[in-house]
Amino acid sequence: MEISTTTHNLTGTSSADQETPGLNQVLPPLSLDETIEQILGGFGRSQFIQAILVSVPALFDAQQSFISIFTDAEPNWRCNFNTTCNSNSNICQLPKSAWSWDEPSHKTIISEWGLECASSFITGLPASAFFIGSIVGGLSLATLGDIRLGRKNLLYLSCLIMCFTSLFTAFSINIWMYSTLRLLSGFGRGSITTCTLILLTERVGKQWRGQIGTMTFVMYSFGILSLPAAAYLNRGSSWRILYICTSIPAISYCIITYFFVYESPRWLFMEGRDIEAKAVLRKLASIEGNSLDLELSSIHLGQEISTSNPHKLMDLVKRRWALRRILATMVLGFGIGLAYFGMLFGVRNLGFNLYLGVMFNALLLIPTNLVTLFFISRWKRKGSLFAFCIISGICSIMCVVVGSSREGIQIGLELASFFCTSLALNVLMIFTIELFPTTVRNSASTLVRQAIVLGSVFVPILTSGGKRNGFLSFGTFGLTILLCSFIVIILPETKGKSLFNTMDEQESMNNIIV
Known part of the structure; x- marks a missing residue:
């Protein structure tokens, strides 16, 4: 007795169905998402x-x-000999001859440009300008990642704008030029984290989506951790050196790696660029051989989707369910962003060594991201997000209740709050x-992301006021x-x-929930 082999194609018809009389069962066609899931469902070396x-x-x-935590910091000062100055004196009420900086005056912008008696608005302007630029840049560039440039091009364009303006910042001659360049640098970085996260998650199957998305946060934490190390190694040098040391490697990296990174196949299909999308899928595929050829040959949905459902940012406003989601996530982002950036900048108010304070927070991000990496696939998004925010808020308020007299307990509460805030931020972006x-x-x-950054705009002012209250x-x-x-x-x-790939598809599949 001869046994025939049954093979399914993507339209759902098997060879056995075509040859066997009376057997008319037809499987439903696979959607674009299901087809991509079959091709990228595993996780190979290329991915x-x-x-x-x-x-x-x-x-x-x-x-x-x-970087402004170090470049814009107010250095320590000391009284000169044979003066009436003492450690409790107000530096602004002393003659310049009565005191001097502990370190070279070119270490930060405060000492180099004589801003020690300037208002908190002036001294906090560069940092706030950077985050304001992030908001403007993010909102201005947001739709380009969905429509014209795509994920890859927008990512590298944003990174180059940020890094080149940071390099030019090293040649600032006053606080106003410095703040303007920080504004432009922030404009460029507005889309970096978002593009990175999306490009990562759209090129893997849903089984790996949360874990791979966490790589963004891991690299972000290494970036923060590298800062106190770089600042400490250059502690006797000008603040300008720190900008040069961080911007030139970034520019070099972007130029070199641009030619080796693939675009999101999902976005290419939405643009009707099926040939390019299939080429990317072939390079990233976790399957190979005849199975891969069969899957790729059956994909023809990209042009239909892109022509029938153009990209419309206004859909987020016109559709009630989408408006509700975007407003809710932005409110969450604002609260998490204020706490996240506040903990990092506010560590100066705890009386700790600045290098150690930033390093402790940065080191804490590594286990935070590892916890997210291993447990994101098990966490329900809503419950975990709510729990992390509640714990973070309680610990942060307890920092005030405990007070600076119990320094060890206070820093422990700050680290606990920052740990939960970081987890909440990771979950929110994937959510x-x-x-x-x-x-x-x-x-x-x-x-x-811009709602998160909006919260950070107020941080320099709040941390400045936090020195007194x-x-x-x-x-x-x-x-x-x-x-x-x-x-x-x-x-x-x-x-x-x-x-899901389109607003209509998302709405039809979730109308019961909505």
Whole structure:
């Protein structure tokens, strides 16, 4: 007796069905997402190499985001001999001959440009300008990642703008030129983390989506961790050297690796560029041989999707379910962003050594990201996000209650709060990607990212005021993230769900939840 082999093609018809009389069963055709899932469902060497190449710009992003902690810091000073000066004196009420800086005056912009008696608005202007630029840049460039440039081109364009302006910053001659260049640098970095995260997650199957997306946060934490090391090694040098040392390697990396990184196949299909998309899928595929050829030959949906469903950022506003999701995630982003950046900048108010304080927070990001990496596939997005925000808020407020008299307990509470805030930030970014379809995913994620950055704009002012009143810094951070956390209740759970490609597809598949 001869046994025939049954083979299914993507239209759902098997060879046995065609040859066997009376057997008319036809399987439903696979969707584009299901087809891509079959091709990229595993995790091969090519996907791993691509993940590393794409995630590194997040390291440069972190360096430029927090470099002002060192370059804009107020150095320690000492009284000169044979003067009436003492350690409790107000430096602004002393003659210049009565005191001097502990280190060379070119170490930070404060000592080089004589800003020690300037208002907190002036001294905090460069840092705030950077984050304001991030908001403007993110909003301006958001749709380019969905429409014209794509994920890859926008990522590298943003990184180069940020790094070149950071290099030019080293040649600033006053606070106004410095702040302007920081604004432009922030404009460039507005889309980096979002593009990195999306490009990573759109090129793997849903089984690996959360783990690979976490690589963005791992690289970001290494970026923060590298800063105190670089600043310490250059502690006797000018602040300008720190900008040069962080910008030139980033520029070199972007120019070299641009030619080796692949675009998102999902985005290419949405643009109707099927041939390019299939070529990328072939390079990234976790299957090979005849199975891969069969899957690729059956894909023909890209042009149909792109022509029937153009990219519309306004869909996030016009569709009630989308508007509800984007507003809720932006509120969460604002609260988490205020607490996250507040902890990093506010460590100066705890009386710790600046290098050690930043290093402790940066080191804490490594286990944070490892925890996310190994447990994101098990966590329900809503419950974990809510829990992390609540714990973070309570610990932050307790920092104020304990006070600086119990320094050890206070730094422990700050680290606990920062740990939970970092986990909440990781979950929120992955949650946002899962909430929106491919056609608006970059735009939606960028809006949430800008809400996070919006929270950071207020951080320099709050940390400055926190030197006199602790509640203005850590109390405000904790209360804000506590209140914002409750809005997660209105969002749907997305753990284990497929990524949709169009707004109509997302709406039709989720209309019961909506």
